[in-house]
Amino acid sequence: MKRRDFLKLGVLGTGGALLGWEGLAEAAQQAAGGPFRFPAPVYRTLGRTGLKITVVSFGAMLTPEPEVIRVAFEHGVNYVDTARRYMNGRNEEIVARALKGMHDKVYVATKIVSSSRSKVDIFRDVETSLKALERDHIDVIQLHNVTGSERLFEPEMREALVKLKQQGKVRFFGVTTHTNETEVVNAIVDDKDKFFDTILVKYNFRSDDDLKKAIAKAAQAGIGVIAMKTQAGGYKTDALGPISPHQAALKWALQDKNITAAIPGMRDMGHLRDDIAVMGMRLTLVDSMILRCYGAAVASRYCHMCGKCEETCPRGVRISVVNRSLMYAEAYRSAELARGTYGEIPACASASACLDCGHCVARCVNGLDVAAKMARARKLLA
Numbered sequence: 189m190k191r192r193d194f195l196k197l198g199v200l201g202t203g204g205a206l207l208g209w210e211g212l213a214e215a216a217q218q219a220a221g222g223p224f225r226f227p228a229p230v231y232r233t234l235g236r237t238g239l240k241i242t243v244v245s246f247g248a249m250l251t252p253e254p255e256v257i258r259v260a261f262e263h264g265v266n267y268v269d270t271a272r273r274y275m276n277g278r279n280e281e282i283v284a285r286a287l288k289g290m291h292d293k294v295y296v297a298t299k300i301v302s303s304s305r306s307k308v309d310i311f312r313d314v315e316t317s318l319k320a321l322e323r324d325h326i327d328v329i330q331l332h333n334v335t336g337s338e339r340l341f342e343p344e345m346r347e348a349l350v351k352l353k354q355q356g357k358v359r360f361f362g363v364t365t366h367t368n369e370t371e372v373v374n375a376i377v378d379d380k381d382k383f384f385d386t387i388l389v390k391y392n393f394r395s396d397d398d399l400k401k402a403i404a405k406a407a408q409a410g411i412g413v414i415a416m417k418t419q420a421g422g423y424k425t426d427a428l429g430p431i432s433p434h435q436a437a438l439k440w441a442l443q444d445k446n447i448t449a450a451i452p453g454m455r456d457m458g459h460l461r462d463d464i465a466v467m468g469m470r471l472t473l474v475d476s477m478i479l480r481c482y483g484a485a486v487a488s489r490y491c492h493m494c495g496k497c498e499e500t501c502p503r504g505v506r507i508s509v510v511n512r513s514l515m516y517a518e519a520y521r522s523a524e525l526a527r528g529t530y531g532e533i534p535a536c537a538s539a540s541a542c543l544d545c546g547h548c549v550a551r552c553v554n555g556l557d558v559a560a561k562m563a564r565a566r567k568l569l570a
């Protein structure tokens with residue numbers, strides 16, 4: 189935060205008394221500026237895996253240059269998250285270039301393709317990832333984008349993962365979820381076989397208490413929980429003037445001790461500095477006020493991806509996935525990721541299905557204009 193940004197906090201209608209001394213001191217310290225110094229890494233343990241990973245770990249999804257990831261590794265970041273599907277497979281190769289000579293210092297998590305269900309498909313995905321990553325094992329292999337509990341118990345998937353573990357090709361099993369995540373987290377906790385070791389879950393200052401409680405239960409059960417999508421989209425807004433809500437949102441996720449780490453997507457050195465600086469920082473009153481303003485400013489755009497509206501759409505449009513694709517296009521500014529995600533929706537459940545629907549009856553529990561969102565998705569992605 190620059191000095192003028194600090195002063196601009198007055199725009200938020202706050203007085204020094206409201207901020208409290210602690211918040212004032214920290215904001216003033218940040219406002220003083222000065223050359224950037226990488227902080228000492230801060231670690232937490234990833235549940236029963238026992239892996240000690242940096243609380244700010246690396247989300248590589250949007251990173252085009254291996255140098256950015258490499259600098260993070262050189263300053264102690266020791267966990268990187270990628271996926272078979274990101275950048276049409278190139279993302280794992282970018283991570284591999286950053287990992288050169290550092291394979292024994294960094295834990296790598298990747299994901300099998302969400303449509304891969306058979307043993308053959310899962311074996312193929314893992315072999316392809318190992319080759320792309322230039323590595324003999326994957327630390328955490330994750331089911332990508334789980335939206336309900338059923339998928340967690342598919343016998344063929346479990347047999348494939350166990351076989352891969354026996355072969356030493358993967359060490360721990362994880363799940364990623366950003367739709368219906370409370371159900372998914374609870375199902376993993378209640379699984380009597382305790383099959384999954386980690387959960388990568390959408391978790392941010394707009395998340396509800398049910399998810400917070402499910403995450404607490406998961407942590408108590410020894411499951412390592414990592415937060416993603418901590419920025420609630422990261423939409424640009426003028427409501428805060430030049431103040432970025434970025435660090436405050438990351439701090440919000442990490443102040444929950446049931447979260448082992450967050451994996452913010454870091455596209456460039458600016459993002460890396462912003463995110464890594466949060467290690468060791470506390471959430472302050474100033475941060476909470478920034479998040480309140482930011483949350484209100486993006487409320488009409490941010491989809492919680494809860495999927496509840498889908499029960500009210502007679503055509504079964506995957507509204508939450510359409511909205512996630514739209515978020516990748518508008519907020520993340522990644523046309524490739526947006527189109528890739530949108531392309532995975534069957535045509536009959538995409539926004540095109542709305543074209544001959546006379547009147548939109550789908551209702552968002554958070555007041556979003558579903559018809560307008562679908563129209564925007566068609567314009568940008570269809």
Ligand code: SF4
Pocket residue numbers: 500501502503504505507541542545546547548549550558559562
């Ligand atoms: S217009 Fe609304 S109700 Fe009709 S198909 Fe699209 S999302 Fe569903």
Ligand code: SF4
Pocket residue numbers: 490491492493494495496497498507508511551552553554555556558
């Ligand atoms: S549009 Fe609304 S109801 Fe539908 S997934 Fe998003 S937040 Fe949930």
